[in-house]
Amino acid sequence: MSVAAADPDFATRLNAFDLAALVYEDGIAxxxxxxxFARGLAEAGRRVGGIAQLPPGPATEPGQVDLIDLMTGDIRPLKQRLGPGAASCTLDGSALAAASTGIRRAVAAQVDLVVISKFSKQEIAGGGFRAEFAAAVEAxxxxxxxxxxxxxxxxxxxxxxxxxxxxxxMxxxxxxxxxxxxxxxxxxHRHVS
Known part of the structure; x- marks a missing residue:
């Protein structure tokens, strides 16, 4: 179910410009x-929250994905390190839960901007951070x-x-x-006047 379909008055309350998705292809950084961008806003005094995926650095292991909580600065690996030849799912459930908490904390704090790293297959399938997207938009x-x-x-x-x-x-x-x-x-300004 879409965000708009869940609440018929949603479209009248949302300024579509407030919900932005950067379109990318493989190989784009x-x-x-x-x-x-998030760090620049924070340095300029804006309150930025949510999660972002850190770009790979020189010490990043192949396949390693790290998320940063933009309010706390905490960094968590998104994937479990199961060792060579492991066949099970490598997503770390506790890292996903912490990321979800980071997004909800940003929404509760009414930050200036909520960043949610990606909208991907997980969200399309009804999982991932789908509920957190909806909570931020509805706020x-x-x-x-x-x-x-x-x-x-x-x-x-x-x-x-x-x-x-x-x-x-940029x-x-x-x-x-x-x-x-x-x-x-x-x-x-209109609401204050």
């Missing part, structure tokens, strides 16, 4: 872009994620066609954020 917070070009159909089905798709470039991301802040400040 989307993780680096998201982490650099009226700007949400930034990334979606692989081949999975845009699943993203559009989940959002009910709402939201905005962005090319995975200049476009910076422009999106500037417009988001401008529009949200205007809305706050």
């Amino acid at each position: 989307i993780d680096r872009l998201m982490v650099d 009226g917070l700007p949400v930034l994620t990334s979606v692989k070009r081949s999975q845009i159909g699943g993203w559009l089905a989940f959002t009910g066609g709402l939201g905005t798709l962005l090319d995975g470039r 200049d476009i991301l910076v422009d999106w954020w500037a417009e988001t802040e401008r529009r949200r400040a205007k809305t706050r």
